[in-house]
Amino acid sequence: MPSDLKKLIADTQNEFxxxxxxxxxxxxxxxxxxxxxxxxxxxRDHRVIIDEPASLGGTDRGPNPVELILAALGSCQExxxxxxxxxxxxxxxxxxxxxxxxLDLRGFFAVDxxxxxxxxxxxxxxxxxxxxxxxxxxxxxxxxxxxxCPVLDILANPVPVAIDVAIEA
Amino acid sequence: MPSDLKKLIADTQNEFxxxxxxxxxxxxxxxxxxxxxxxxxxxRDHRVIIDEPASLGGTDRGPNPVELILAALGSCQExxxxxxxxxxxxxxxxxxxxxxxxLDLRGFFAVDxxxxxxxxxxxxxxxxxxxxxxxxxxxxxxxxxxxxCPVLDILANPVPVAIDVAIEA
Numbered sequence: 655m656p657s658d659l660k661k662l663i664a665d666t667q668n669e670f671x672x673x674x675x676x677x678x679x680x681x682x683x684x685x686x687x688x689x690x691x692x693x694x695x696x697x698r699d700h701r702v703i704i705d706e707p708a709s710l711g712g713t714d715r716g717p718n719p720v721e722l723i724l725a726a727l728g729s730c731q732e733x734x735x736x737x738x739x740x741x742x743x744x745x746x747x748x749x750x751x752x753x754x755x756x757l758d759l760r761g762f763f764a765v766d767x768x769x770x771x772x773x774x775x776x777x778x779x780x781x782x783x784x785x786x787x788x789x790x791x792x793x794x795x796x797x798x799x800x801x802x803c804p805v806l807d808i809l810a811n812p813v814p815v816a817i818d819v820a821i822e823a
Numbered sequence: 824m825p826s827d828l829k830k831l832i833a834d835t836q837n838e839f840x841x842x843x844x845x846x847x848x849x850x851x852x853x854x855x856x857x858x859x860x861x862x863x864x865x866x867r868d869h870r871v872i873i874d875e876p877a878s879l880g881g882t883d884r885g886p887n888p889v890e891l892i893l894a895a896l897g898s899c900q901e902x903x904x905x906x907x908x909x910x911x912x913x914x915x916x917x918x919x920x921x922x923x924x925x926l927d928l929r930g931f932f933a934v935d936x937x938x939x940x941x942x943x944x945x946x947x948x949x950x951x952x953x954x955x956x957x958x959x960x961x962x963x964x965x966x967x968x969x970x971x972c973p974v975l976d977i978l979a980n981p982v983p984v985a986i987d988v989a990i991e992a
Contacts, residue, residue, distance in 0.1 A: 667934050674929060680924065683920070685894060686918075721867075722895040725891060733887075748991075758846050763836050765839045765846070801933075808941035
């Protein structure tokens with residue numbers, strides 16, 4: 655599997671170099687609010703249930719949206735570590751991520767217009783086990799991962815978001 | 824339930840006005856890569872499985888991280904619509920969201936350093952059914968939602984992210 659993955663990455667890089675149009679992709683989400691604050695999101699064939707804890711008015715049948723943001727960042731870091739470790743031939747036994755996002759709820763609750771609604775900051779730790787890798791290799795790996803992790807870029811830098819509103823009869 | 828929620832929101836706003844320290848909260852995610860690109864994230868008592876589709880080297884046992892970003896935004900918009908419709912006394916029968924994120928995979932695959940790794944843009948539509956609400960009320964609702972939706976703020980504006988790396992023996 656690692657060698658298959660290495661070949662897949664190299665082949666994909668060649669394909670995108672030669673045909674940049676094939677690198678243009680879109681992902682989609684379709685979600686609908688159910689009772690209370692519970693939402694069901696469909697992502698291709700996958701479903702995710704989102705809710706708020708009781709303290710925030712929900713029924714706690716799933717993680718809330720800002721928790722999903724952290725799960726997206728953690729898993730994206732992990733996938734990007736494994737992809738580039740494989741591509742660069744750096745040994746990597748395991749990777750896990752602990753994250754914490756700090757939020758001032760006065761933003762969401764419209765109590766203070768100077769307080770942002772989203773995370774003030776996100777902090778955390780990537781834990782790597784990589785027997786046989788040198789410190790230099792792991793440094794190189796960290797730098798390339800942080801330069802190419804899609805969700806890290808999405809959070810750390812602005813993404814233009816345009817959402818229309820359609821009123822249904 | 825709507826009137827309970829209205830009271831919960833008003834009580835929470837009063838509490839945060841009088842005691843801003845109680846509005847400071849943290850959310851956490853703990854995730855670990857399993858086989859291939861599959862990760863399991865724990866968010867309090869909730870688990871989310873993340874994977875990549877086969878075309879990106881995974882086994883497609885869950886949505887991928889950038890799809891989770893869209894699910895977080897869609898559900899956060901929905902929850903924020905319901906919360907502020909309730910707080911403002913604006914009728915809202917249903918809310919659903921369709922989103923699309925455009926990505927140039929040359930960024931993630933390190934093919935072109937000028938291409939960002941994350942979404943180039945996110946576009947979509949919020950569908951509201953709100954019998955009995957006036958156009959002015961729905962305009963007011965849209966404005967307050969977009970000013971206070973945490974995930975919209977997280978995506979549209981930069982979030983400081985600091986991730987340490989710990990090497991395990």
